[in-house]
Amino acid sequence: MRTQTGTAILLEDYRPSDYQIDKVDLAFSLDAQETLVTSILSMRRAEGVAEGAPLVLHGDELELVSIAINDTALSEDGYELSADGISINKLPANDVFTLKIVTRINPTANKKLMGLYRTSGNFCTQCEAEGFRRITYYLDRPDILSVFTVRIEGDSKTVPLLLSNGNCTDKGALENGRHFAVWHDPHPKPAYLFALFAGDLGVLKDRFKTRSGRDVTLEIYVEHGKEPRAAYAMDSLIRSMKWDEEVYGCEYDLDIFMIVAVSDFNMGAMENKGLNVFNDKYVLADPETATDQDYANIEAIIAHEYFHNWTGNRITCRDWFQLCLKEGLTVYRDHSFSADMRSAPVKRIAEVRGLRAHQFPEDAGPLAHPVRPRRYSEINNFYTSTVYEKGSEVVGMFKTIVGEEGYKRALDLYFERHDGDAATIEDFIKCFEDATGADLKQFSLWYDQAGTPNLAIETNYDEAHKRFTVNIAQSLKSSVVTGDVEPMHIPVRFGLVGPQGNDLAYSGVTGADVTGDVIHVREPKHSIHFEGVEQEPVISLLRGFSAPVTIIPERADSELAFLARHDNDEFARWEALSSLAMRQLRQATHDVESGKAVKSSPELTTILYEILSDETLEPAYRALCLSLPSEADIAREIGSDINPDAIYTARSQILDDIAKECLATLQATYAKLNPAKPFVPDATSAGIRSLRNTILGLIVRATGDVELAAKHFSNADNMTDRADALSVLALQAPDAEETALALETFRAGYADNPIVMDKWFAIQAMIPGGGALERVEQLSKSDSFSWENPNRVRALIGSFSVGNPTGFNRADGVGYRFLCDATARLDDINPQVAARLITAMRSWRNLEKKRSDFALEALKSLLSKEKLSRDVRDILERTLA
Numbered sequence: 001m002r003t004q005t006g007t008a009i010l011l012e013d014y015r016p017s018d019y020q021i022d023k024v025d026l027a028f029s030l031d032a033q034e035t036l037v038t039s040i041l042s043m044r045r046a047e048g049v050a051e052g053a054p055l056v057l058h059g060d061e062l063e064l065v066s067i068a069i070n071d072t073a074l075s076e077d078g079y080e081l082s083a084d085g086i087s088i089n090k091l092p093a094n095d096v097f098t099l100k101i102v103t104r105i106n107p108t109a110n111k112k113l114m115g116l117y118r119t120s121g122n123f124c125t126q127c128e129a130e131g132f133r134r135i136t137y138y139l140d141r142p143d144i145l146s147v148f149t150v151r152i153e154g155d156s157k158t159v160p161l162l163l164s165n166g167n168c169t170d171k172g173a174l175e176n177g178r179h180f181a182v183w184h185d186p187h188p189k190p191a192y193l194f195a196l197f198a199g200d201l202g203v204l205k206d207r208f209k210t211r212s213g214r215d216v217t218l219e220i221y222v223e224h225g226k227e228p229r230a231a232y233a234m235d236s237l238i239r240s241m242k243w244d245e246e247v248y249g250c251e252y253d254l255d256i257f258m259i260v261a262v263s264d265f266n267m268g269a270m271e272n273k274g275l276n277v278f279n280d281k282y283v284l285a286d287p288e289t290a291t292d293q294d295y296a297n298i299e300a301i302i303a304h305e306y307f308h309n310w311t312g313n314r315i316t317c318r319d320w321f322q323l324c325l326k327e328g329l330t331v332y333r334d335h336s337f338s339a340d341m342r343s344a345p346v347k348r349i350a351e352v353r354g355l356r357a358h359q360f361p362e363d364a365g366p367l368a369h370p371v372r373p374r375r376y377s378e379i380n381n382f383y384t385s386t387v388y389e390k391g392s393e394v395v396g397m398f399k400t401i402v403g404e405e406g407y408k409r410a411l412d413l414y415f416e417r418h419d420g421d422a423a424t425i426e427d428f429i430k431c432f433e434d435a436t437g438a439d440l441k442q443f444s445l446w447y448d449q450a451g452t453p454n455l456a457i458e459t460n461y462d463e464a465h466k467r468f469t470v471n472i473a474q475s476l477k478s479s480v481v482t483g484d485v486e487p488m489h490i491p492v493r494f495g496l497v498g499p500q501g502n503d504l505a506y507s508g509v510t511g512a513d514v515t516g517d518v519i520h521v522r523e524p525k526h527s528i529h530f531e532g533v534e535q536e537p538v539i540s541l542l543r544g545f546s547a548p549v550t551i552i553p554e555r556a557d558s559e560l561a562f563l564a565r566h567d568n569d570e571f572a573r574w575e576a577l578s579s580l581a582m583r584q585l586r587q588a589t590h591d592v593e594s595g596k597a598v599k600s601s602p603e604l605t606t607i608l609y610e611i612l613s614d615e616t617l618e619p620a621y622r623a624l625c626l627s628l629p630s631e632a633d634i635a636r637e638i639g640s641d642i643n644p645d646a647i648y649t650a651r652s653q654i655l656d657d658i659a660k661e662c663l664a665t666l667q668a669t670y671a672k673l674n675p676a677k678p679f680v681p682d683a684t685s686a687g688i689r690s691l692r693n694t695i696l697g698l699i700v701r702a703t704g705d706v707e708l709a710a711k712h713f714s715n716a717d718n719m720t721d722r723a724d725a726l727s728v729l730a731l732q733a734p735d736a737e738e739t740a741l742a743l744e745t746f747r748a749g750y751a752d753n754p755i756v757m758d759k760w761f762a763i764q765a766m767i768p769g770g771g772a773l774e775r776v777e778q779l780s781k782s783d784s785f786s787w788e789n790p791n792r793v794r795a796l797i798g799s800f801s802v803g804n805p806t807g808f809n810r811a812d813g814v815g816y817r818f819l820c821d822a823t824a825r826l827d828d829i830n831p832q833v834a835a836r837l838i839t840a841m842r843s844w845r846n847l848e849k850k851r852s853d854f855a856l857e858a859l860k861s862l863l864s865k866e867k868l869s870r871d872v873r874d875i876l877e878r879t880l881a
Ligand code: 0A1
Pocket: 126, 127, 128, 129, 266, 267, 268, 269, 270, 271, 304, 305, 327, 383
């Protein structure tokens, strides 16, 4: 437990609490500036704890009004207040007692959006990870599970809705135009899952009958008039509930499930028991305002939060080091759900692209940490891609290792054994071991060792003996692992692809444990011999991306081209194509840097041409192939001495060449693709739009036909087409009249819709080149920009720093200074969002010297700011260490 501001918390210091809280009775008397919170805690001293052991409760920015034990007010010498909480040292001899605490809080002044705050005139809470302590003094740690009863009292007119967790047990009118509601949640829960919402919203209702026959009322609360825009979220919720019953046997456990959409929220959404709170951009959708990506995000995030009901709420985490226990598993579950709802290979490719774009750089840089970290100074900074996405990959690897059936048995055991617990990663692993008999000791290193393992591969075919040899060497370079690095257990899915494209059989294998199509790499080096391989194969490795590793196979371009055409694993085919393209793009970058002309390889163009014209392939897959690795992908691959301008030029030229070569087919395909009308948001139609819009970008590249993009924009009957056309215009023809007109039409059409306006900000923030910074600065000064709204900040400043490599990394370093100044400014308002923003500079050391010097200077000057939050300080100190 943190006792001093700024002290690191260590996993090894975990101790169970001396006290438990069996029951919590909370009463809120809501007021915009002066909300009174009365908390009555049924306390119990844990067995074996000495009588009178001090009780230390967390608190943050609270005003204590009164405190009493067993109805007797505590005198001032009975407790001690500090910036972090309260220590009570006069306790009764009994092991059970009640503690009554009254605090006063100011929701309007709460701009951190943690604890109880105001959003659009409503009251809303966010308690994960440590927000509950901003409401009342409490044992604010996830292993304190308690039964909550909550009474909310507020003004009947301005806050007609009074919501909390569980079931509503009472409500009624009071004097002075006020009213109240009482909510009781029978499931013991940690404080981070508490929620309250009070305000005035409209509702979309539905029902769900669970498989055991429980009738569940479903309610999604959104701004009045926007109820129809919650229909897709509701549909996603119902599909998620059904899927979780069918696939995991998990059934909902209350009579009501509510979702509230708010427009000021630090993250995507929150899984509070029975009352999920959502960033409204992950709830509201209609064809006019939401893109296909928005629809897919809504489906995934609704599922994610709902799935937390079992993996997170029924079984929670013992401490915050175990965050990946709920997050890795729940991300894995929402990925599987989306794969079942949509195209599994396309989903997998998108996941891997995301992992490489966010998690790999995190793991390779100064902010690297294990999936289960062992220390933190600010837990909010550990809601990372490593904990979430790599955590999910680890769960996927469990399944690869123990098989579908084993996975199912392990999860069944986990739910049965740990329902109602605050569990650990060890508990989770033990379920796999006990259910399947597997020895997972070495595998569990995935939770402890930071960094992305690398596999170096060599192959050799011995024609005379029909023997195919694969040499695999694993290594792990990590900026944070100190001391010995142990070899990991890496499941490598593979196939030996024969000349006709089919997988070849073999009669025996030595040198590694191979089960089915998985090689279990466990040693630093393996020499694996496949006997009885009749023809020389090309090895396909890491099918389905079976482990989050980098891999360097020694292969010729021709082998990559062969796999790109013939591998029977769609992911591996895409991967081979991407590797081929990446080689080209790296070479091209090198050529630009050394003043040589850039040449694109005919082989790559031919394969892309084949994919473009192959109507047996899914349109979404074809679109992914045609997109080529991004500038950030190339930068990551180059790794050091990065010059973003050279990357941009090289990539543009290669794309221009390909587009010109394939122009006739691009135009023919563009004309032929007809997404369903009227708009349907399903994956098939989305794939068609995605291909058509990707092609639009390529045609405009080849022809400079801005008019075509302008037409695409004005003819659009949905937001995907409109926003994609606007991007093509803005990114490829920023100075064209058509672009100015489209931007203005878009702004005028959606000025009253913040979610859509965020797209308008984001697109402009990503216009490449030297003028970007001035544009972004200008936009940050416009009336429609707000530093207090996280979505707007992320749309403008986040998109600029993450999505605009040339603009942000301007050679004179002004982009870095701008981001550091923006972070400083935001830090005074919302430290959590500020800290996340500045992580955009984590890879500063990889830049070429001039830029990295500027970046360092900007970061240092931010660190020297007075009154930096713990959140931003933590990121900066690690980034500069
Ligand atoms: N548990 C949530 C993520 C979340 C974490 C912290 C928050 O505080 C501002 C909000 C949400 C999830 O995984 O969806």
